Amino acid sequence: METLTKERNKKSKKIPVRGMMDNVMEQFESAANHIKLHPNIKKILSITNNEIIVNFPVKMDNGEVEIFTGYRVQHNNALGPYKGGLRYHPTVDIDAARALAMWMTWKTSLAGLPYGGGKGGIKLDPSKYSQGELERITRRFTFALADNIGPEHDIPAPDVNTNSQTMAWMADTYMSTRPPAERTANQHVVTGKPAGSGGLEGRDRATGYGVYLSIKFWAEKNNESLIDKRFIVQGFGNVGYWAAHFLEKDGAKMVAVQDAFGSIRKAEGINVENLLSYSKTNKDSVVGYPEAFDLDNEKFFATECDICIPAALGNQITKDNAPVIKATLIAEGANGPTNVEGEKILLEKGITIIPDILCNSGGVVGSYFEWLQNRNGELWQLDEVMAKLHKKLKESFEKVYEYAKCESIDMRTAAYCIAIERIEKAYVQRGIFP
Template sequence: MTTLTQRPKKAHKQGMLDNVMRQFDHAADMVGLNPNIRKILEVTNNELVVHFPVRMDNGAVEIFTGYRVQHNNALGPYKGGLRYHPTVDIDAARALAMWMTWKTSLAGLPYGGAKGGIQLNPEKYSQEELQRITRRFTYALGDNIGPELDIPAPDVNTNPQTMAWILDTYMSTKPPAERSTNMHVVTGKPIGAGGSEGRDRATGYGVFLTIKFWAEQKKVALKHKKFIVQGFGNVGYWAAHFLEKEGAIMTAVQDAYGSIVNDEGIPVEKLLEYSKANNGSIQGFSGARTINNSDFFGLDCDVCVPAALGNQITAKNAKKIKAYLIAEGANGPTDVEAEEILLKKGIDIIPDITCNSGGVIGSYFEWLQNKNSEIWQLEEVMAKLEKKMHESFVKVFRTSQERNVDMRTAAFMIAIERLEQAYVQRGIFP
C-alpha cells in the first residue's frame, strides 16, 4: 500500500523535526522571509509511505515500512540519502529532508531536498535478505524516484552495494533503450557500477576540510590538537583519517557498541583494521581503555566530531563538553537547547549543513559524470570538492561575522535567501 500526500502544516513535531523547524523559524525571522514563501518552505511537497512484503531466508514473509519524503524542488531534483535504522519514521524523514534542502541550497547545487529509508535493524538480516528488501523497496517507490526527479544516496547503514541494487532494480523496470540513460538515478554507487572516484570519502573529507578552514580563519594550528569522534563508520573514519594526516591526535571514539579512550592517541588505521575484524565494533581494542558512554562528550579535547545519529548532544550533556569546536559530521546531532548552552560557553559549532555537505557535493559530481558520460580522476574530484567546500564555508563564516550570528543561523540564512530568490524570480503557479 502506498500513499503520496502533502504533510499538513500543523502536523505534530518532535525530536529532530522540532529542531529543524525551530532552526528554520529563527533564520526565517532573521532574514525577514516573505510570509508566503515561508508557508511553502515549512511543509514538505510529498510524503511516500510504502508497506511491502519480503520473503526471508527461512521462507517466512515479513512486512516492512519504507519512507521517502520530498521536501522541496525549487532549485532542482530532490536529493537525499536512504537509511536503514530502527529510528526511521515519517518525522525523522521530514526533518532530514528539510536539512537536505538547506544543505543543497547552501552548497549552490541544482538540487532540492529529500530523505527516506526503511525502519529496520540491518544486523538482524542476511546479505541476501537485505538485497531482497532493497529491491522490493525500490520497486515500491516506482516512478517516485528518477535521475531528474529524486536521486537517493547512501546514508546510515546503507552503502555502495545498496545503491547498486537500487540501480539495477530501477533500470530493470525501464525499456532497454532507456536503461543506459538512467545510471544517475542514485549516487554513491560502486566504481564498477558508475560510481565516482572519491565518493566514499567525500563526506568525511568535507568534515575535515571545514575544520581545517575554521582553523585557518582562527589562525589555529591543527597539529597536536586532540579530537574525539562519535561514530566510526564511513564519515567518522575518513574525518579522523585526514585529521590525523594533518597532525591532530584522536584520543577517543564512541560507536554503537561502546566508548574507548587513550589520552596518548588512538591510531586511526589500526582502529579501522581492528573494527573490520571485529564485525564493525571498536570494543576490545587493545590500544585504549573502555569508558562509560555517558562520559564520552565530557572528555578533554580540542575538537569534537559527532558523526553518528541525530540528537546526541543534548541539554543533559552539553554542559560537560570541553571541546572548543564541534564539527557536525552527522545530521542534526545537536539539539536546540544544547546549542544555546554551547554558544554561551563560547564553543564554536560548524553546522551539519555546512560540515557534512561534502557527501552531497561528491554525489553531484557523480551525477554529472553519469549524465555526461565522463570519468573524472580522484585528484580532480578531490580538488573540485575542496574548492566547493571552501567557497561554502567562507560564505558562512563571513556571514556569521557580518550579521553577528552563529554559524548555523548564518548557513540557514544563506540557504533560505537563495530559495526565496528562486521563488520571487519564478513566481508561484496560481
C-alpha cells in the same frame, strides 16, 4: 590510575530521534526571522511537498514473508530534483524523514547545487538480516518507490547503514523497470554507486573529507595549527573514519571514540588505521580495542579535547550533556546531532559549531559530481574529484564564516540564512503557480 579492562560494554546506546522536526523548525524560524523571509514563502518551506510510505512483503531465507515499511519524504524542489539519502535503521519514521529532508533542502541550497531536498529509508535493523535478504529488501523497496524517484526527479544516495552495494542494487532494479532503450540513460537515478558501476572515485570519503576541510578552514581563520589538536569522534563509520583519517595526517590526535556498542579513550592518541583494522574484525565495533581504555558512554562528551565530531545520528548533544563538553569546536558530521537546547548551552559557553548543512555537505557535493559524470558520460580521476571538492567546500565555508561575522550571528543561523535566501530568490523570480 586507568587500566585496560576485560569487561566491555556490549549494550547498544539508545539514540533518540524524536523531536528532530521540532529542532529543524526552530532553526528555520530563527533564520527566517533574521532575513525577514516573505510570509508566503515561509508557508511553502514550512511543509513538505510529498510524503511516501510503502509497506511491502519480502520472502526471508527461511521461506517466511516479512512486511517492511519504507519512507521517502520530498521536501522542496524549487532549485532542482529532490536529493538525499536512504537509511536502514530501527529509528526511521516519518518525523525523522521530514526533518532530514528539510535539512537536505538547506544543504543543497547552501552548496549552490541544482537540487532540492529529500530523505527516507526503511525501518529495520540490517544486522539481523543476511546479505541475500538485504538485497531482496532493497530491490523490493526500489520497485515500490520506482514511480516516485528518477534521475531528474528524486535521486537517492547512501546514508546510515546503506552503502555503495545498496545503491548498485537500487540502480539495477530501477533500470530494469524502464523500457530497454532508456535503461542506460537512467544510471544516475542514485548516487554513491561502486566506482565500477558508474560511481565516483572518492565518493566514499567525500563526506568525511568535507568534515576535515571544515575544521581545517576554521583553524586557518583562527590562525591555529591542527598539529597535536585532540579530537573525539562519535560514530566510527564512513564519515567518522575519513574525518579522523585526514585529521591524523595533519598531525591531530584522536583521543576518544564512541560507537553504538561502547566507548574507548587514550590520552596519548588512538591510531586511526589500526582502529579501523580492528573494527573490521570485530563486527564493525571499536569495543575491546586492546590499545585503548574503556570509557563510560555517559563520560564520552566530557573527554578533554579541542575538537568534537558527532558523526553518528541526530539529537546526540542535548541540554543533559552539553554542559560537560570540553571542546572549543563542534564539527557536525551527522545530520542534526545537536538539538536546540544543547546548542544554546554550547554557544553560551563560547563553543563554535560548524553546522551539519555546511560541515557534512561533502557527501552531497560528491553526489552531484557523480550525477554529472553519469549524465555526461565522463570518468573523473580521484585527484580531480578531491580538488573539485576542496574548491566547492571552501567557497561554502567562506560564505558562511563571513556572513556570520558580518551579521554577528552563529554559523548555523548564517548557513540557514544563505540557503533560504537562495530559495526565496528562486520563488520571487518564478512566481507561484497558478
